[in-house]
Amino acid sequence: MTFSFSKTLKSTLLLILLLIFTNISKSSLDYTTLIYKGCGKQLSDPNNIYSQSLTTLTTTLIQQSSRSKFYKTTTGGPQSSISGLYQCRGDLNNNDCYNCVSKLPQISQNLCGKVVAARIQLLGCYMLYEVSGFPEISGMQMLFKQCSSTNVAGSGFEMRRDTALQVMQNGLVSGNGYSSTTYQGVYVLGQCQGDLGSSDCGLCVKSAVEKAQVECGSSLAGQVYLYKCFASYGYFPNGVPAKSEGYSSSGGGYSSGSGQNTGKTVAIIVGGTAVVGFIVIMALFIRGLKKKDDDF
Template sequence: MGYASKPFSFFLFSLIFCTNLELIPLAESASDYTALVYKGCAKQSFTDPTGAYSQAISALYGSLVSQSTKARFSKTTSGSGQTTISGLFQCRGDLTNSECYTCVSKLPQLAESLCGKTIAARVQLLGCYILYEVSGFAQISGMELLYKTCGATNVAGSGFEERRDTALSVLENGVVSGHGFYTTSYQAMYVLGQCEGDLGDSDCGECTKTAVQKAQVECGNAISGQIYLHKCFISYSYYPNGVPTRSTSSSSSSSSSSSSSSGGTTGKTVAIILGGAAGVGFLVICLLFARSLLKKHDGKYGYI
């Protein structure tokens, strides 16, 4: 087919059409994980007179979508010979199985509509991504920058850089100890990182470190940023008024609870206790106030 000699290019995934858009915080809604982040399509399309490629891709998609009901990462191959196609999907580590399936099930149609019959494609949503490539492509570096987006608002002073850098340093260590996924809050910073599911801890740490360095250079003092490398991605968001509570659907996932830092978990627990105590205190005040009112109208209402 003549494509093996051409380097595998996703245009360096330079579709930075959202570069100046504000980063969508992962904490704000349960449905934003299906929002499109970027697409990467190979320049060359395949000819398919016998329909062999179409059948192989269809079988690949079917297998990956099926696996997404019980796993957050899976690789598979389909077809044979020159029509062999390899692919994988991965969901964000804090998604439930149901959310993962919902996310992944949208990807085949998106890849087809966005990239057509290209010999390789990658489509990234906020909560998951899928990629495939026809046998014979040259591999790109796992550290290669595919996509970036930085918040339009810059933060000057107030120790922002120190907070960001410390939070990202915690993230670097956390992704390794979390075996590929980690998220935490640190002094108004919310950070998240994930490596491709079959990447070892050491390589994951190196990939995340590279992503952090690129975030510091590429995004500067931007209030938020996302950096996607071929084998890992990170995101950070700064909330001057405090990191908002994350969605129930995400926080209930077992991966989220196992990969969050103990400090973040403790902070949430303290917030719940204080919130509960404040609620009880408010209720007591209301009851006492009602009691005083009803005592004045004791004969009419007769509640107390």
């Protein structure tokens, strides 16, 4: 009786382990998790003129996201003009792009409320809007950076990372403003805003790469978002999972600050360690059950 119960318990635990591992992996790689938010000042809109224009704008952006990975437009009259855009990562298909972009307006509303400008960056897409007359921002301005707390100075990692970053930059022209590559376990990714020319794109990503190298130093992972491009890198010795670059986040944008939901993004390296630790614990537990069965 005990032997049969133990066998059943082992099978159940293995099934639970598989389900938990699958859910952790999916949540860690979710391209709709938040990287950062940027919120402008509160919008004075007593007659809801701008609110109507913003609703029209976001509806148009969502509709377009099922057909293209980048779209920019302006809505509203002379007194209520709002310009905005969205962009999806180059490796997302149209369906994933739509699913990502369709979440942005509600997230913006929850985190920023009614403001004169907002920028919401998810792992797989971002959206921004600005009312007419909002101060122009340089494409090279840094909005957000994140560096891993794990430092590997003296290990030769920086040389591998820098080689991978250079290969990524070289691929931007042929990749239409998007490029990713892996070199000796280092995964890098870069992307420019869709309306940026190839020359300006190259300069923008070069600036982002240089800032990542300086700001993050020997950190095992890092990402830098400028106004019109971004670059990120991470070390994945066992292979790169799909949609992988994501690190815990807060702040960034027009007036930086962490929101209630800004800590959602789970670092792959940290998440992977948790999964491995859980597997080891479960394996030892099952091993203990087997030993009891053998003794029985």
